[in-house]
Amino acid sequence: MNFRTLFVFLLFFCFTSLNAQIQQGLASIRPLAHEGLLTKSGERFSHDSLVASHRSLPFGSVIKVTNLKTRESINVRINDRGPFIKGRIIDLSQSAGDSINLYLNDITQVKLSVLKLEKNFKPKTNDFKGNYTIQVASYSEKENAINYSTELLKYNLREPVKIKAQKFEEKSLFKVFIGTFETREEAEKYKRQLPKALQNSFITDIEP
Template identity: 40%
Template sequence: MTNDRKFFLFTVIIFLFLGFHEPVLAQTTDVQKGQASWYGSKYHGRKTSSGERYNKNHMTAAHQTLPFGTKVKVTNLDNQESVIVRINDRGPFVGNRIIDVSEVAARKLDFHREGIGQVKVEVLELPGDYNPANAGFYTIQTGSYFDLEHAQTLSQRLKAFDKHLPVELQEQQLGNKKVLRIRAGRFENRQQAQAFNDLLKEEGLQGLVKEA
């Protein structure tokens, strides 16, 4: 590794430690009331902030702070129609709107023609790997394994690459099996996480940058 690379790695590590002491908690208020909007054909097929492709026919939505994968119940306060959507995008960023639902969800809520509606948003389920202490940060998911030995081996390689790198081994239930997910680092923004992921790539240890 060149001296420039070492200096860059050292700088990223400093950013890592700066993030440990003042965690920013996500706003996971159980109930919100406010204005909702929707987005449709113009964005159909485009990548969302979570990396998924937006599908106007799927029951999804954008929210400014809720973790990706959160399931919420959205109720139109004018007619009491409600739907359950999954958060997979960021937004809306217009006025004081609190959620941006897919086109099909807007039709079911019956505010598609108006474009906006007054709604209540209730959090039903947070993603299984959500940790409120990590909210507002980014991490690198470097692998998913069913075998504990393989997961531990990769965790050790990551720690050997950088002894200061936080490495977390999470266990989740997937059907009848348990899956082990490895997450490395705790970065203040996506750019820092991606820069560190580029360094991991040189050692064949790269993963996917995700919101923690």
């Protein structure tokens, strides 16, 4: 095989590999009643997390979802299987949908681009119930909280990221949390493993 043939082969291989990681179809929002259900990955589903269901992508994979109508996009992590309705290729959490102007009971055309294909996923063996969590940020605007949560995906955190709206002096604050832990010691141990940029976070009790 000469150099020209090798170059054409590699170019074709790269193109087909990239093309295989792009998919277009309909997206929808998971029903509100799915909140707290155990997913196929072992996590409890939360509409506050930037997560999604896909029929075949490995759990833990990160994909970019682009609303083809508005051109808005959001990065989400795959943690469940579905949707199982003809024509639909992905089900999003409410937080993920809100960020691209896709709302409950709506469907829209989207493009999926794989950013990180997880090959070493380890299923969760607990149901994410706990007493403590780690707060990493707080915002007065939900959009800013969503944008920050998207940035956290680059750290490949083992624990899920969630956004919770809480009232403070009659105003809403959108707080960003990482994980849930049974004991403060477990939370402290995990916090020490966080990237340097997140070391200003703090451990707090989970509010009922």
